[in-house]
Amino acid sequence: MTAALILIAYSLALTTLAPRILRDPARLARAPRLGVAVWYSVVASAALGLAAAAALLVATPEHSWEKLCHLVRLCVEALQGAHDWFGMIAALAAVAGATVAAVRLTIAAYRTVAASARGRLRQARLVGRAGRRLPGTDATIVDDQVAAAYLVPGRHATIVVTSAAVDALSGPELAAVIAHERGHHSGRHHLLVDGMRVLTRAFPRSRMLARAHGQVALLVEICADDAAAVRHDRLDLARALVTMAEAASASPAGALAATGGDAATRVRRLLTPPRPLRRGTALVAAALLGVLVVAPVVMAVVATVWPALMDCPGLG
Amino acid sequence: MRGFGELEAVIMERLWAAEGWRTVREVLTELLEQRQLAYTTVMTVLDNLHKKGWLRKESAGKANRYTPVMTKEEYGAAQMRRALSDSGDPAVALLKFVGQMSPEEAAGLRAALDAHEGRDAR
Incomplete structure (x- = not known):
């Protein structure tokens, strides 16, 4: 019981503190891929903490090795009231919470995947019908007065640029924009964003998930900027970004979803790129993330095994 | 506004290329150069396209004649407007450049x- 409460406290602390500590995206932007990993690790760690706590509450172990292995039997026993009434209520609450979470996640995942697949297929078809290949590139050009560029991700991946964007951008700028979208495609960035979209849909009131979603969306843009900057001038990409931002702000849909802060972060980063993390630092950070993810599981296992170990003859 | 089915698209392409009115028989004759089709099939598709609002219909003696309501360019532009309005839909989840x-x-x-550029120039 104590171990379960500690795990719940751990998860709550993580969900409260992480969004505050990681508020400024510029910090994670220095190593954007690692930044995405940070957010996924934080979310996984908090979720595993709650899951482990639920498992502990359901399977209150008698202090013997044999019973540890029989999670299912313990679960049934707990529900039949083999343990004390408080433990039973806690076990019921844990089962109920886990079920609700699982159902919400399943529905959100289904809705997100179905809606994106449908929408992306329709986009790909429309663009395929109304667009034409931009000579010398793998992009499709469609006629429109608003300068824009986007990737239709997934199986029917298509890079789309509008005719207004082709007119507004110089050759090198346009090439950098196309490289940016290609970076999204080869990095499978839509999957990273979709994952967070599923989580925020399943738990719309979580502030941590909202922030994680927003920052992952920004970090994949930065990843794509970096991918484009390998072969293209950062300044060209920055100029293209500003030109396209002006076009987007002038179009009537302007105020729908303001992401001006994201664009500002990207422009600043393109103009004065931060020193990349040293390899050693990045490796240490990645290892720490691994620890973060397994920590709640280790805690739960230790809490379960420890009393039994104490009972072993010759130990404790 | 929905896209065309496969045969619908072929027939619309023919009618756009034809620039003017075409009877079922005329469309069928042109299509027969490429594929085996029944007269009734072509007639049904043309009638469906008319019902969906893509074709104008008038009777010419015993048969009906059809012509597209909008030009191919107008159709392309309309499709495109839809694609771009879709691209603002968060459910579709495209990766926009900005x-x-x-x-x-x-x-x-x-x-x-x-x-920044001013600083560079100095």
């Missing part, structure tokens, strides 16, 4: 870029 923002925010970006 998101929406206010004119003030865009002006701020331009100022930052100009300041």
